[in-house]
Amino acid sequence: MQGDRGETRMGNRSVLVLAVLALAMSLSAQTGSEPKAAVASMDIAGGCAALQAAATIDPSAARGFDVASLDRSVKPCDDFFQFAGGSWLKANPIPAAYARWGNFDLLRAHNEDVLHEILETAAKNQNAEPGSNEQKIGDFYTSCMNTDAIESAGLKPLEPEFERIAAINNVEELQAEITHLQMEGVNSGFVFRSQQDYKNSTKVIGGAVQGGLGLPDRDYYTKTDEKSVKLREAYVAHVAKMLSLAGDDAGSVDAEAKTVMALETKLAEASLTRVERRNPDNVYHVMSVADLKTATPSLSWERYFHQIGFPAIDSINVAEPAFFKAYSGMMTETPYADWKVYLRWQLVHSSADGLPSAFVDEDFNFYGKTLSGTQELLPRWKRCARATDAELGEALGQVYVKKAFPPESKARALEMVHNLIAALRDDLATLDWMGPETRKQAQVKLGAIALKIGYPDHWRDYSAYKVVRTSYAENVEKGDEFEFHRVAAKIGKPVDRTEWGMTPPTVNAYYSPSMNEIVFPAGILQPPFYDAKRDDALNYGGMGAVIGHEMTHGFDDQGAKFDAQGNLKNWWTPEDLKNFQARSQCVIDQFDGYEVEPGLHENGKLVVGESIADLGGVTIAHAAFEKTLAGKPAPPEIDGFSAEQRFFLGFAQIWFGSARPEEQRVRVATDPHPLQRFRANGSLSNMPSFSKAFGCSAGSAMVRPEKTQCRIW
Numbered sequence: 001m002q003g004d005r006g007e008t009r010m011g012n013r014s015v016l017v018l019a020v021l022a023l024a025m026s027l028s029a030q031t032g033s034e035p036k037a038a039v040a041s042m043d044i045a046g047g048c049a050a051l052q053a054a055a056t057i058d059p060s061a062a063r064g065f066d067v068a069s070l071d072r073s074v075k076p077c078d079d080f081f082q083f084a085g086g087s088w089l090k091a092n093p094i095p096a097a098y099a100r101w102g103n104f105d106l107l108r109a110h111n112e113d114v115l116h117e118i119l120e121t122a123a124k125n126q127n128a129e130p131g132s133n134e135q136k137i138g139d140f141y142t143s144c145m146n147t148d149a150i151e152s153a154g155l156k157p158l159e160p161e162f163e164r165i166a167a168i169n170n171v172e173e174l175q176a177e178i179t180h181l182q183m184e185g186v187n188s189g190f191v192f193r194s195q196q197d198y199k200n201s202t203k204v205i206g207g208a209v210q211g212g213l214g215l216p217d218r219d220y221y222t223k224t225d226e227k228s229v230k231l232r233e234a235y236v237a238h239v240a241k242m243l244s245l246a247g248d249d250a251g252s253v254d255a256e257a258k259t260v261m262a263l264e265t266k267l268a269e270a271s272l273t274r275v276e277r278r279n280p281d282n283v284y285h286v287m288s289v290a291d292l293k294t295a296t297p298s299l300s301w302e303r304y305f306h307q308i309g310f311p312a313i314d315s316i317n318v319a320e321p322a323f324f325k326a327y328s329g330m331m332t333e334t335p336y337a338d339w340k341v342y343l344r345w346q347l348v349h350s351s352a353d354g355l356p357s358a359f360v361d362e363d364f365n366f367y368g369k370t371l372s373g374t375q376e377l378l379p380r381w382k383r384c385a386r387a388t389d390a391e392l393g394e395a396l397g398q399v400y401v402k403k404a405f406p407p408e409s410k411a412r413a414l415e416m417v418h419n420l421i422a423a424l425r426d427d428l429a430t431l432d433w434m435g436p437e438t439r440k441q442a443q444v445k446l447g448a449i450a451l452k453i454g455y456p457d458h459w460r461d462y463s464a465y466k467v468v469r470t471s472y473a474e475n476v477e478k479g480d481e482f483e484f485h486r487v488a489a490k491i492g493k494p495v496d497r498t499e500w501g502m503t504p505p506t507v508n509a510y511y512s513p514s515m516n517e518i519v520f521p522a523g524i525l526q527p528p529f530y531d532a533k534r535d536d537a538l539n540y541g542g543m544g545a546v547i548g549h550e551m552t553h554g555f556d557d558q559g560a561k562f563d564a565q566g567n568l569k570n571w572w573t574p575e576d577l578k579n580f581q582a583r584s585q586c587v588i589d590q591f592d593g594y595e596v597e598p599g600l601h602e603n604g605k606l607v608v609g610e611s612i613a614d615l616g617g618v619t620i621a622h623a624a625f626e627k628t629l630a631g632k633p634a635p636p637e638i639d640g641f642s643a644e645q646r647f648f649l650g651f652a653q654i655w656f657g658s659a660r661p662e663e664q665r666v667r668v669a670t671d672p673h674p675l676q677r678f679r680a681n682g683s684l685s686n687m688p689s690f691s692k693a694f695g696c697s698a699g700s701a702m703v704r705p706e707k708t709q710c711r712i713w
């Protein structure tokens with residue numbers, strides 16, 4: 001989820017740790033170099049979105065639909081996003097500390113205000129029982145806020161690691177240090193974690209995934225346009241600056257930075273693209289230890305498993321064999337001196353958030369300003385609240401839900417989910433393009449979708465994670481070690497179906513194809529997505545469309561390859577599959593056509609899954625809403641809009657927002673979610689029910705010509 005590296009840098013190591021949670025096929029929004037949370041899932045928000053500035057946000061401000069958001073100078077049939085939210089956009093410019101700003105971000109900011117109170121209270125309590133969750137979150141947050149201690153510690157926390165890197169003298173020592181850094185959450189070239197076996201979803205296996213880049217994507221290393229070349233120059237200058245801050249000789253840092261660039265470019269060239277990684281078959285290659293010996297002769301997996309403490313692992317999924325082959329080759333062909341510079345850079349880079357302000361500022365200078373266009377750092381308390389959420393999310397989340405998630409919210413959300421499932425069931429029964437055999441399988445899959453709402457029934461046990469009040473660097477390092485071990489320890493054990501891939505305050509949701517489950521954290525079950533005090537039209541257009549979106553992921557370009565049990569297994573007849581692929585192609589073509597800025601278009605093949613889910617989600621939500629009206633007199637107009645029209649206004653409202661031009665470029669390159677204005681208009685321009693509600697005639701911009709109208713679910 002999301003891509004605000006410039007904003008979310010606090011706890012950068014934890015970003016890697018989160019990557020470890022999930023599987024390789026998935027795709028949440030990310031602009032960091034590594035997959036972030038919920039890699040096994042598809043999320044709605046585009047990840048942990050950006051956040052807001054300082055003021056306390058009242059989510060009830062978004063209650064209902066505020067007609068002051070409208071821009072009546074634009075016709076709904078010309079540009080519905082602008083019509084519905086033009087005045088909102090004008091009144092809500094992007095705050096200086098954010099790369100993007102919208103309703104997701106406003107709600108996240110509200111949730112962070114709640115976390116702030118919780119953390120300040122916990123920090124003041126010096127009498128919490130040692131080892132309790134309250135002690136941990138209070139001490140973690142305190143250590144993060146204690147900038148005096150961080151300044152006076154300087155680089156000391158990294159010194160043992162610098163010494164280990166400096167001592168590398170042969171390939172065994174190189175591998176040992178790469179592994180050691182990974183266990184502490186440092187990006188040293190690839191990611192190792194556990195995953196469900198795509199073809200046997202009851203099994204947890206190990207998984208190795210490409211990584212090791214400091215820029216947001218492999219393509220940043222290979223593109224030759226002027227902006228990309230300039231960005232690489234800025235990146236090299238940033239690497240040099242960070243190495244110089246870390247104590248390297250001023251006369252050598254420029255050459256060192258070029259060495260880092262050359263090494264990362266080799267990794268990038270060996271990496272699969274994001275579009276290639278969307279196909280689960282491309283990233284599924286289970287190999288035994290014997291296979292691995294041949295595949296990566298210089299990278300010994302036996303030694304690796306031994307060192308991480310799980311010597312019994314006998315096979316893993318190597319997501320990208322060509323990448324690992326290249327990596328293994330580089331371990332012997334690239335001079336150790338180059339590896340040492342690279343590992344030192346990755347160590348400093350991954351640790352920047354917990355280091356003195358000179359590191360934090362330079363890190364922001366590149367990742368926040370240059371890359372995303374953000375003007376200033378988030379307030380420290382926000383960075384520390386996010387870091388606590390990243391390391392101790394379920395300890396913090398337990399207090400959060402007590403404070404902010406009344407049991408009624410769960411009951412209401414549940415009711416809506418059941419109505420959406422019923423609507424999708426009806427839709428599957430009547431779809432004209434699907435034959436009876438496939439239809440039956442689709443219905444079985446729908447019937448098997450598991451549901452999680454609000455927060456986990458079983459909370460994570462942090463007892464093995466010791467948190468101190470005095471050292472933030474130590475807390476992050478230990479937290480990342482705890483997480484690495486927790487995730488690796490799942491290998492070979494039965495799948496834990498109670499586990500969550502997002503923390504409770506998260507403003508997002510996901511579908512996991514291996515679990516065949518939809519998950520809605522407490523953080524999103526609030527206005528403007530859902531509010532019990534407003535009319536059904538807005539709630540179905542908002543939260544209903546979100547629920548429909550996640551359900552539809554079970555039937556998007558990736559989800560459709562997994563069966564009811566979460567196994568990668570075809571359940572389509574050849575003819576129905578062909579039909580489905582043609583319909584997916586319609587969505588690809590549609591989004592390829594959206595121009596972000598002159599010369600830059602959305603990448604249809606990257607955003608196809610999210611766009612199918614958006615279209616399917618709002619279609620199913622609309623059908624469910626219609627069912628609530630059946631047999632009743634039409635609800636009265638509110639503010640001059642019919643209930644039908646308000647449904648679509650409610651949908652548009654959740655996408656209100658904008659992003660800085662720099663951030664838009666990062667997202668178009670890395671985020672499987674289209675930009676928000678295209679998410680709103682893209683879906684609705686395919687829907688006859690929308691054009692009917694607003695009386696749009698054929699030929700208006702919001703009505704795609706019948707031949708190119710996409711409809712899947």
Ligand SMILES: [Zn+2]
Binds near residue numbers: 549553613
């Ligand atoms: Zn999604």
